Amino acid sequence: xxxxxxxxxxxxxxxxxxxxxxxxxxxxxxxxxxxxxxxxxxxxxxxxxxxxxxxxxxxxxxxxxxxxxxxxxxxxxxxxxxxxxxxxxxxxxxxxxxxxxxxxxxxxxxxxxxxxxxxxxxxxxxxxxxxxxxxxxxxxxxxxxxxxxxxxxxxxxxxxxxxxxxxxxxxxxxxxxxxxxxxxxxxxxxxxxxxxxxxxxxxxxxxxxxxxxxxxxxxxxxxxxxxxxxxxxxxxxxxxxxxxxxxxxxxxxxxxxxxxxxxxxxxxxxxxxxxxxxxxxxxxxxxxxxxxxxxxxxxxxxxxxxxxxxxxxxxxxxxxxxxxxxxxxxxxxxxxxxxxxxxxxxxxxxxxxxxxxxxxxxxxxxxxxxxxxxxxxxxxxxxxxxxxxxxxxxxxxxxxxxxxxxxxxxxxxxxxxxxxxxxxxxxxxxxxxxxxxxxxxxxxxxxxxxxxxxxxxxxxxxxxxxxxxxxxxxxxxxxxxxxxx
Numbered sequence: 001x002x003x004x005x006x007x008x009x010x011x012x013x014x015x016x017x018x019x020x021x022x023x024x025x026x027x028x029x030x031x032x033x034x035x036x037x038x039x040x041x042x043x044x045x046x047x048x049x050x051x052x053x054x055x056x057x058x059x060x061x062x063x064x065x066x067x068x069x070x071x072x073x074x075x076x077x078x079x080x081x082x083x084x085x086x087x088x089x090x091x092x093x094x095x096x097x098x099x100x101x102x103x104x105x106x107x108x109x110x111x112x113x114x115x116x117x118x119x120x121x122x123x124x125x126x127x128x129x130x131x132x133x134x135x136x137x138x139x140x141x142x143x144x145x146x147x148x149x150x151x152x153x154x155x156x157x158x159x160x161x162x163x164x165x166x167x168x169x170x171x172x173x174x175x176x177x178x179x180x181x182x183x184x185x186x187x188x189x190x191x192x193x194x195x196x197x198x199x200x201x202x203x204x205x206x207x208x209x210x211x212x213x214x215x216x217x218x219x220x221x222x223x224x225x226x227x228x229x230x231x232x233x234x235x236x237x238x239x240x241x242x243x244x245x246x247x248x249x250x251x252x253x254x255x256x257x258x259x260x261x262x263x264x265x266x267x268x269x270x271x272x273x274x275x276x277x278x279x280x281x282x283x284x285x286x287x288x289x290x291x292x293x294x295x296x297x298x299x300x301x302x303x304x305x306x307x308x309x310x311x312x313x314x315x316x317x318x319x320x321x322x323x324x325x326x327x328x329x330x331x332x333x334x335x336x337x338x339x340x341x342x343x344x345x346x347x348x349x350x351x352x353x354x355x356x357x358x359x360x361x362x363x364x365x366x367x368x369x370x371x372x373x374x375x376x377x378x379x380x381x382x383x384x385x386x387x388x389x390x391x392x393x394x395x396x397x398x399x400x401x402x403x404x405x406x407x408x409x410x411x412x413x414x415x416x417x418x419x420x421x422x423x424x425x426x427x428x429x430x431x432x433x434x435x436x437x438x439x440x441x442x443x444x445x446x447x448x449x450x451x452x453x454x455x456x457x458x459x460x461x462x463x464x465x466x467x468x469x470x471x472x473x474x475x476x477x478x479x480x481x482x483x484x485x
Contacts, residue, residue, distance in 0.1 A: 004089070008064075015237070020068050028069055049135075063093060064089050098130060134152065140233070144189040144191070152187070188247050193242070197467050214263060215228070215263060224256075226246070278460045286323065297455065299441060303461060312334060316438050326405045331440070333411075352411070362462055374428060378416075379393065384447075396413030417444065419441075
């Protein structure tokens, strides 16, 4: 068997002003043909699982893979370019089947459901006879029409996402079984009228943990091939935004529908518990200063880079300075400050302005005075399974500024989610020795930061990824949708 593999992944925040253009994908990962293999083969990612799946007896035919840090919608120009490259490569591959990694929350100005459009184009290019298996991110805003184009849909089932490689391997196994004629997969998507905030989506937190157990129990039933609980991505103002349940069975659509609707009902029943309240910045910093089990991790929910925010929010930095906190570490996207630090050199004292580069919704610009402690290229390798599955990491040129009182500000030149402690340890910083660390994330950071065994303080900060949906104006979502209604 010849199996073509590829992917096109982007989590698009429709409230974010920074579009995901060709340059953003170059900064992330953009590979064609055989160049895909060395980048993703060892990664804890579904594409790594696709490659490992060759052990099921197929030849891997790499086509194309694109990934970018979450931001605003993908530009139509790049979307058309890459889907053209992908569909052309798939046609030329003349493969027996296709393994395709999609996110499920990609948006372009023209296509609010860009992943379904990608599948439509792939299906049109290949015809109706070539089986297609698709992996989706746990935050996918799944549309029922995806099942019209893909034979198999399966999503990761952990948040933080540490099962991505296993998800890709499972998709590969199901596809090979289909090609051998041992199964005939059919899928169904149920859409409860629910919008889940990111904290409630954490799969180790109740009641999501119990919903996951229910899904795994259903998956063990005879004739059930895959059950995927999909939490959805709330920062996309699109018609299919929200939670969903995907069930794939062996030629039994009624069973798929019954299981999906039952799980959707169970999710609806615990809807109030899936929304998590958190403290203000002032209260959170006060708790961090008084924390008896450091480091205190201040989770800057409104500036969650992994959800498409800018990474230069200053609300918590301002509050830390106002309350005269000591021993804190904060990382900010600040390319101009990096350039100033590089020009001044190690040991020099610099005055820089950080924050506010993409708007004032997550804090005002702040002027800092500090000593350039170190300068770095900003690259490191993550060997462990971490959210996002990336092995090769790059936060661009980076400077560490020492403000005194054991306070460090890391400024980088590429927006980089804190999914790996290597972001700090590669700079010679020892996170376990800090009193307070600001983490610009929601849940995904936990796989990396768990070894610190610190105190987690989630914070209701403003910004493009604020935890409170009332901070946003939605125009295209379906209604009613809890908790907005």
